[in-house]
Structures are given as C-alpha cells and as structure tokens.
Amino acid sequence: MGSPCSSSTTASETAPRFLLVTLGCAKNEVDSDRMRALLLAAGLEETGDAAEADVALINTCSFLAAATEESVEATLTLAEERAEGVRACPIVMCGCVPSRYGDALAAELPEVAAFVRAEEEDGIVGVVRDVLGISGSAPEPPAEPGALRTVEGASAFVKISEGCDRFCTFCAIPYIRGRYHSRGADEVCAEVAALMEGGVREVVLIGQDTGVWGSDLGDGQSLATLLGRVAEVVRPYRGWVRVLYLQPEGMTDELVAAIRDTPEVLPYIDIPIQHCSARVLRAMGRSGSADELRALFARLRAEIPGMVLRTTGMAGFPGETDEEAQELLDFIAEEGFDYCSVFAYSPEEGTAAARMADQVPDDVKLERTQRLVDLTEQLGFAATAAHVGERVRVIVDGVEEGDEGPELIGHAWFQAPDSDGAVHIASGEAAVGDVVTVDLVDSFCYELVGELVGEEA
Numbered sequence: 181m182g183s184p185c186s187s188s189t190t191a192s193e194t195a196p197r198f199l200l201v202t203l204g205c206a207k208n209e210v211d212s213d214r215m216r217a218l219l220l221a222a223g224l225e226e227t228g229d230a231a232e233a234d235v236a237l238i239n240t241c242s243f244l245a246a247a248t249e250e251s252v253e254a255t256l257t258l259a260e261e262r263a264e265g266v267r268a269c270p271i272v273m274c275g276c277v278p279s280r281y282g283d284a285l286a287a288e289l290p291e292v293a294a295f296v297r298a299e300e301e302d303g304i305v306g307v308v309r310d311v312l313g314i315s316g317s318a319p320e321p322p323a324e325p326g327a328l329r330t331v332e333g334a335s336a337f338v339k340i341s342e343g344c345d346r347f348c349t350f351c352a353i354p355y356i357r358g359r360y361h362s363r364g365a366d367e368v369c370a371e372v373a374a375l376m377e378g379g380v381r382e383v384v385l386i387g388q389d390t391g392v393w394g395s396d397l398g399d400g401q402s403l404a405t406l407l408g409r410v411a412e413v414v415r416p417y418r419g420w421v422r423v424l425y426l427q428p429e430g431m432t433d434e435l436v437a438a439i440r441d442t443p444e445v446l447p448y449i450d451i452p453i454q455h456c457s458a459r460v461l462r463a464m465g466r467s468g469s470a471d472e473l474r475a476l477f478a479r480l481r482a483e484i485p486g487m488v489l490r491t492t493g494m495a496g497f498p499g500e501t502d503e504e505a506q507e508l509l510d511f512i513a514e515e516g517f518d519y520c521s522v523f524a525y526s527p528e529e530g531t532a533a534a535r536m537a538d539q540v541p542d543d544v545k546l547e548r549t550q551r552l553v554d555l556t557e558q559l560g561f562a563a564t565a566a567h568v569g570e571r572v573r574v575i576v577d578g579v580e581e582g583d584e585g586p587e588l589i590g591h592a593w594f595q596a597p598d599s600d601g602a603v604h605i606a607s608g609e610a611a612v613g614d615v616v617t618v619d620l621v622d623s624f625c626y627e628l629v630g631e632l633v634g635e636e637a
C-alpha cells in the first residue's frame with residue numbers, strides 16, 4: 181500500500197519514496213545516514229524531490245534557539261509545499277527538536293504526523309510504515325553496523341559517543357542528547373572497516389566530548405586505545421583518522437602520545453575553549469584559566485610539532501565584561517589558532533546561564549562577536565596562506581564548476597571536511613576518494629589552489 185494520502189502511487193507499483201532533510205551538525209548527518217540506510221534496507225526509495233515523496237522526514241537541530249526556529253520553519257515550509265502540491269505526504273520530525281520538546285510538540289505542530297526523538301531513530305522504519313499505513317511486520321535491519329552507512333564521498337563522520345556529562349551552563353545538549361555513553365570499540369571499528377571497504381579514505385571521529393571516550397565502559401579503554409584500533413583498520417587503505425571536539429581536560433599524556441605516535445591519526449587538534457577568563461569559565465561551569473590553557477597549548481606544540489589547532493570561542497556570555505571580552509581576543513591572537521569558530525552566546529531555554537541576571541545586551545554581544553570573527557579570519561587566512569609552497573596529500577572530494585571550467589575539489593590533512601577550507605585543483609583527472617599529491621601554489625581566504633603532481637604512489 182502507498183501513502184494513504186498520495187495521489188496515485190502504491191507499493192504494488194513502486195516502493196514508497198522518502199525525502200530526508202537534515203539540519204544541524206555532522207552528528208545529525210550521521211544520524212540521518214543511519215536512518216537512510218535503515219529505510220533503504222526496508223525497501224523504501226529515497227527521493228530529493230518533495231513533490232515525489234510519499235513521506236518527508238526532517239532531522240532537526242535544537243542546539244541553539246535559532247536552530248530550533250530554523251527547524252520549525254523548515255517543517256512548516258514542507259507542510260506548505262505539501263498543502264500546495266498534488267501529493268499530501270505525511271511529515272515526520274526527527275532528532276533534537278522532538279528530544280528537547282517532547283510531547284508538547286504535537287499540539288504546537290499539528291502538521292507533523294509523527295515525532296521521533298534522537299534516541300528512537302533506530303525505530304524509524306516502524307514509524308514510517310505506520311504513517312504510510314503499511315501493515316505486516318517490518319524487515320529485520322541489517323546486523324552489520326557498517327551496513328548502516330550510505331556515505332558516497334571520501335570522508336565520513338563516525339560517532340564514537342552520544343550525550344554529554346559536562347553540563348556547561350550555556351548548553352542544552354545534555355538535556356537533549358542525555359548522559360554520556362561511549363559506543364563500543366568493536367562497533368566503531370566494524371563501521372570504519374565497512375566505510376574503508378566502500379571507498380572512504382578518511383574517518384572523522386565525533387561525539388560531544390570525544391576525549392573521555394571509554395571512561396564509562398569500566399575496562400580501562402580510552403580514546404588513545406580506540407585511536408590505536410581505528411588506525412589498524414585504516415592502515416591497509418592508507419586512510420586518515422581525525423578527531424574533533426576534544427575538551428581541554430581530556431588531553432592526557434596518553435592521548436597526546438597516541439596522536440603523536442600514530443601516523444594515521446592526523447596532527448589536527450580541535451579543542452573548543454569557549455573562553456579563557458577563569459571567572460567566565462567558572463560561570464560557564466567549565467574549568468581552567470588563560471594560564472592553564474596557555475600551558476596546554478605549549479605542551480601540545482612541543483609534543484606534536486607542526487600540528488594544526490582549531491578552537492571555538494563564545495562572545496557575550498552573561499556577565500562578560502569589556503575587559504574579559506578583550507582577554508579572549510588577546511588570547512586567541514596570542515595563540516594564533518589556525519581555525520576558530522565563533523558563537524554569540526544565546527540563552528537556551530532550560531539552561532542555568534539563561535536564568536543568569538546579567539545578560540549582555542544584544543548590540544554589545546554582536547559587536548564582540550564581530551571583533552572575534554574579524555580576528556579569527558585574519559589568523560585563519562594567514563594560516564592558510566602559510567601552506568602555499570607545500571607539497572601535500574589531498575583527498576579528492578568532488579568536481580565543481582570553477583571560473584575556468586571544471587576543477588577538482590579536495591582537502592589536505594590540515595582541513596577538516598565541512599569546517600575548514602578546501603584545495604582547488606584546476607586541471608588533472610582523479611576520482612572521488614583518490615588521494616593525490618598536490619603542490620599548493622596560491623591561497624584565497626581559507627581556500628588553497630593546488631597543482632596536481634600525481635596520484636599517490
């Protein structure tokens with residue numbers, strides 16, 4: 181049976197088609213990928229065209245109030261398109277917005293046929309079959325974790341944990357995604373092996389707080405031991421391993437040594453500091469001070485020569501004074517981060533910081549944010565330009581139409597996919613997933629121009 185509200189399609193003619201819209205971060209991309217794989221394994225087909233869909237899924241983000249608004253707006257836009265179109269396919273809202281707002285949503289969004297919290301997404305096939313009115317038992321999901329990925333490019337994000345135990349006072353993630361739990365090493369390695377077998381050449385390990393991976397497993401495993409195992413899996417493919425979202429406290433000697441001594445693990449260190457003022461950090465529910473962070477980065481530079489450093493800074497946290505805002509600017513300039521994401525503080529419903537009395541006025545927040553953005557661009561553009569003249573390995577991600585015809589787009593070890601810039605190679609032939617040797621000859625903003633030297637030996 182097709183959708184009860186579709187105009188003509190029935191399952192006897194063709195499989196039901198789903199549209200999957202993903203908002204938010206890389207972690208959501210991974211969740212969407214898993215739902216996609218489950219739905220495809222259950223016999224549904226994917227479409228990118230809302231007009232063709234029998235059911236529309238929207239995987240939402242609720243990290244910030246603005247992301248929640250965007251998620252709701254995207255859902256209402258789908259509903260409007262649905263109302264105007266020939267088909268009236270049901271909408272299923274998944275992910276962080278249902279996780280955060282739960283049962284209250286049904287009354288607020290009558291346009292939505294079903295809500296699926298992040299932790300319920302493995303049951304997506306049953307939900308979709310219900311809203312489509314498909315009876316009978318659903319097919320068993322694939323047993324292999326690697327079979328639950330549908331990555332087509334050369335890099336893939338791999339989740340190693342879910343949730344977070346830190347409860348930073350500005351952040352809603354622990355309330356949305358729950359307490360920290362590590363994904364088992366065997367499952368992670370099986371997924372990485374399947375991805376490599378499918379042509380992926382770089383795995384990017386992600387979680388809310390990757391540095392504490394293993395701490396809840398109670399058997400002495402740590403991120404350092406996991407990196408060793410993942411490196412073994414990617415080694416025969418000459419693959420790369422990148423880790424994102426390390427918290428400062430997680431940079432143990434064991435982990436630093438694992439990054440330094442494991443050739444497959446890229447010397448790309450992503451440590452979101454948020455701030456450097458000890459007072460602001462304490463108010464954020466975090467620890468440390470400018471001096472402690474300074475000492476950490478000095479240790480990392482000494483231990484991992486030539487590393488690339490990414491961070492995140494937040495402007496306008498409640499109570500942040502002009503002096504403290506300047507302290508953060510000075511610290512970022514002094515450390516010379518290669519990449520820095522900047523956020524303006526946003527009061528998130530249900531968090532301790534949103535209830536703090538001394539909220540910073542929006543205009544001040546924006547002005548401080550802009551100063552941070554200007555500085556981080558200046559640093560980032562200079563760090564990018566400093567790579568000109570290097571000969572590097574580049575993973576080819578795709579082909580794009582450039583000013584002078586088609587060009588290969590790839591990224592080097594110091595560029596995290598979807599976050600940092602890319603390498604543009606004007607001429608030469610290579611396939612997605614190839615690792616090529618490139619001379620970097622020019623740069624613009626965060627982008628680099630390269631000349632193909634040849635395919636990697």
Ligand code: SF4
Pocket residue numbers: 344345346347348351352353354388389427
């Ligand atoms: S560590 Fe990150 S995800 Fe966890 S509460 Fe703090 S900001 Fe949120």
